[in-house]
Amino acid sequence: MKTYRDILKWGDKREFELDEGTKKLIIEKLGYSESDFKQKHLAGDHPIQLKKTSDIDAEILKQFTSIVGEENISTLDSERASHSYGKSYPELLALRLEQIPSPPDAVLYPRTDKEIIEILAICQKNKIAITPYGGNSSVTGGLKTPLGGISLDLTKHINQIIEINETDFTTTVQAGMFGPAFEEYLNNYGSKYSCGHFPQSFEYSTVGGWVAAKSAGQASTGYGKIEHMVLSLKIITPTGVIQTKTYPASAQGWDIAQIFIGSEGSLGIITEITMKIRKYRPDNTDYASFIFKDFASAVTAMRICMQKGIGKPHLFRISDPEETEIAFKTKGFEGSFSDKFLNTIGYKSGSRCLMFVAVEGHKDYTKQVISLIKKVVKKSSAFSLGSKPTKKWLNQRYTSAYMREPLMDLGIMTDTLETAVMWSDLLPLWEAVRKYLKKREKTVVMVHISHVYENGANLYFTFLSPMKKGEEQKEYTAYHKGIIETILSHKGSLSHHHGVGRILAPWMEKELGKESLQLMQAIKNHIDPKGIMNPGNTLGLKP
Amino acid sequence: MKTYRDILKWGDKREFELDEGTKKLIIEKLGYSESDFKQKHLAGDHPIQLKKTSDIDAEILKQFTSIVGEENISTLDSERASHSYGKSYPELLALRLEQIPSPPDAVLYPRTDKEIIEILAICQKNKIAITPYGGNSSVTGGLKTPLGGISLDLTKHINQIIEINETDFTTTVQAGMFGPAFEEYLNNYGSKYSCGHFPQSFEYSTVGGWVAAKSAGQASTGYGKIEHMVLSLKIITPTGVIQTKTYPASAQGWDIAQIFIGSEGSLGIITEITMKIRKYRPDNTDYASFIFKDFASAVTAMRICMQKGIGKPHLFRISDPEETEIAFKTKGFEGSFSDKFLNTIGYKSGSRCLMFVAVEGHKDYTKQVISLIKKVVKKSSAFSLGSKPTKKWLNQRYTSAYMREPLMDLGIMTDTLETAVMWSDLLPLWEAVRKYLKKREKTVVMVHISHVYENGANLYFTFLSPMKKGEEQKEYTAYHKGIIETILSHKGSLSHHHGVGRILAPWMEKELGKESLQLMQAIKNHIDPKGIMNPGNTLGLKP
Secondary structure (H helix, E strand, O other): OOEHHHHHHHHHHOOOOOOOHHHHHHHHOOOOOOOOOOOOOOOOOEOOOOOOOOOHHHHHHHHHHHHHOHHHHOOOOHHHHOOOOOOOHHHOOOOHHHOOOOOOOEEEOOOOOHHHHHHHHHHHOOOEEEEOOOOOOOOOOOOOOOOOEEEEEOOOOOEEEEEEEOOOEEEEEOOOHHHHHHHHHHOOOOOEEOOOOOOOHHHHHHHHHHHHHHOOOOOHHHOHHHHHHHEEEEEOOOOOOOOOOOOOOOOOOOOHHHHOOOOOOOEEEEEEEEEEEEEOHHHEEEEEEEEEEEEHHHHHHHHHHHOOOOOOOOEEEEHHHHHHHHHHHHHHOOOHHHHHHHOOOOOOOOOOOOEEEOOOOHHHHHHHHHHHHHHHHHOOEEOOOOOHHHHHHHOOOOOOHHHHHHHHHHOEEEEEEEEEEEEHHHHHHHHHHHHHHOOOOOOEEEEEEEEOOEEEEEEEEEEEOOOOOOOOHHHHHHHHHHHHHHHHHOOOOOOOOOOOOOOHHHHHHHHHHHHHHHHHHHHHHHHOOOOOOOOOHHHHHOO | OOOOHHHOOOHHHHHHHOOOOHHHHHHHOOOOOOOHOOOOOOOOEEOOOOOOOOOOHHHHHHHHHEEEEEHHHEOOOHHHHHHOOOOOHHHHHHHOOOOOOOOEEEEEEOOOHHHHHHHHHHHHHHHOOEEEEOOOOOOOOOOOOOHHHHHHHHOOOOOOEEEEEOOEEEEEEEEOOEEHHHHHHHOOOOOOEOOOOOOOOOHHEEEHHHHHHOOOOOHHHHHOOOHHHHEEEEEEEEOOOOOOOOOOOOEEEEEEEEHEEEEEEEOEEEEEEEEEEEOOHHHOEEEEEEOOOOHHHHHHHHHHHHHHOOOOEEEHHHEHHHHHHHHHHHHOOOOOHHHHHHHHHOOOOOOOEEEEEEOOOOOHHHHHHHHHHHHHOOOOOOOOOHHHHHHHHHHHOOOHHHHHHHHHHEEEEEEEEEEEEHHHHHHHHHHHHHHHHHHHOEEEEEEEEEOOOEEEEEEEEEEEEEEOOOOHHHHHHHHHHHHHHHHHHHOOOOOOOOOOOOOOOOHHHHHHHHHHHHHHHHHHHHHHHOOEEEOOOHHHOOO
């Protein structure tokens, strides 16, 4: 029997134990002691027992079964439960509290687009809610099924590469393919390619999920966000199949594909994506890392690099002073000879900031971009740390996501928030959100800039703070609300790459304006007139 | 009294006479003789007299007048006539034939957004068609006013830069500002900037027009099309004002601004644009030009440059063999020692192709991109012609548009068509369209690739062919239809950067598919329920 714990965890071995550096951090900053590390707060280790039984009509279930086959449909509690949640902190907390108020009535694993069309027709006729499901890494409540219905899991069968075109540098891929399988296939194909898209969730997310949630990868500074990579889409909607054309660019009315990128399942099921690919040449990649005396100098240097016309790095990242100090502490650098040396020459703990850079492409290009960046950052008194710190960071780039579950076992509230902001507004926003977060006692706040543009950047906040036992949900909700409102009042976007889902939906009207949200609703009403596509306030849309 | 000729011409001095090279071409290729150069075929030199009087209600006219002031409204025939046409070949032909079947009833020059909102409210109440009007350079019939109503000319008052942000590298500009004034202002502001957007129509087009028609500039390979430059928009629509937020990127549902880029006046009036700006550093720009033995080698070299990860040129252009030979002929290069030398070493007339390259940015960057491009193209046996040909081309880059009117005076049918196509489909499309065009006797067909991407490029066709006197309109319509259908059947887009307007509207359903066009119509119906925004089949939309 599966337990709640089985589904709140990824099942990844990196979740099992915290490294010594992180333990040290928790002891020093959050007031924990060695003995605390044995606790399993809200362990969620009871077997799953859903209070809400599947109320799908037997006749309809039979129809679904005849479409996908018996082995591709389930009404088991464990599968319904695991398809009722994504991986946001409040969702994991609810699972630990063994709350699954509205699971889907059935989980379907369609084998073909044709089957999806047939399933959708039944749902449309009988007004059954349908939620497309990929890698289950949503952190916005986007996979919740508040109106029940069916969860349509594309990962089992709709997961192949359909075509790679080595002349056009494109691939057509099915939505349910996971990141690692996709990248590995491209790496080994023909003259060797890369998808160029590496979100934090890479290991447990699908190409279709990237598109639906308007994702950004860690190399987005060079390759762009997913909306800059997609050339065309196939979307199965309640009112028909939309297949956009594959062109390098066009001017034939507004871009229909862009309406589905970021639609988060609210309009239809994205089944095929034609997107750009790039040459895979890891040996050409050049790296640099720097330390700056303070955050403002690092930000200025980064901005100048992006505006100077020197080419673009692919990975470009700054950790703010607290994140830098925590990196030094947890990686054992704190107190070393080098640490003392840096402090002596003016790169002081609590103020200094790390910058990571990696550039991909032709080897002369990567070398020169790094060299020109070095020239720029030296004017901001950056001290070069060579290529190693960036390479080290890249080697463990997906790990931090897996630390959340052992942290929650310890009763630590932890979440990440991200916002896009213009350069002029970046420092005031950073200060305001930090100040808000720090109102809470014993709270570690790490901030970095990733995803950088000519005109601004993405700020990414991570916090760790001991939960108040018994008030876990209430206090998170209030704290989270304050963060979002601080971001919005300081000119940050509601989201840069996590998406909106249901968690951020309440702010959509304020953020976009009434007229824009009404336009989105009109589009929804046209494509999904019965409101069956991922319903229940996704993106702030009705139903 | 204004004549039809006064409005069919730009009034630009470059329209007055053809250069000797072009005359030579016309004599040799189109069978003209010296004495033919005196003719003025369909001169259109009668005074304008509209058959259709302004049937705007006197009370409504009074309301409009009280909003904009007497000096900013006109019902004069000359102004109504000049606001009833853009600059497409069939429109100019109609003017030469003194056909103006459906001019607007009045032309208004609003002074503020507030006035536009008031005007729109009156139009909405009384169901009066309204057509936003900028630089009048549309080549798609986008400014025609088949349902009469009012033409809203933004160029007189709504033409200022509102803000330049030197930290964010952005400007906010009003829609009616012309290209040259915009660029000059930026060039001289603060640390000196450039808009980076130079369409062929640059000298007679507005920023709002660029956005409405989804334009591309000659530096688009480096800076992107207008949809890649716009950060946010203000649009006044019949159902309210939409002001999108200015972020470097975001993930909060689909991108609302992108719905208005390419909307061609069918949804609302774009009044303000916040867009990227770049450093203006002409001294840093590096140039190269090459000649290739044939078109296929040049295309392959260009594609590899775009996919190799060596940075991007800003201007990147290939002329096909016929365009290359015509350039050589008209510029007096034909028969020179250098011409003979090139022929001797294998770059033969009728097969060889010119490539132009310019790279902007930091001087080390521009130098290296040029140097890496040289390495790539030499593998395709390119012969370097140095920087001069590209510089010369840039110096007269807008001129060819002004030759159309003297050509039409000579009774020459001439038009340009453009399409975006993936690399794999480029050569077959080029061959098929050339073959179709050449079915017509005595027809010069010049093709170039401009606007280049990793995955494909834009092919641009220009043809010159003597008109059949008395059948000018009929024969153009049939010939044009065949070109479009050849493009579409060979996987080219309906448009890359001219837009669709009314001329290409009949192909929209076939091109986009029924479902996509219905989605566009649903958006139109929501924003413009009474169908007053640039009505009459714009983009294939109703009414």
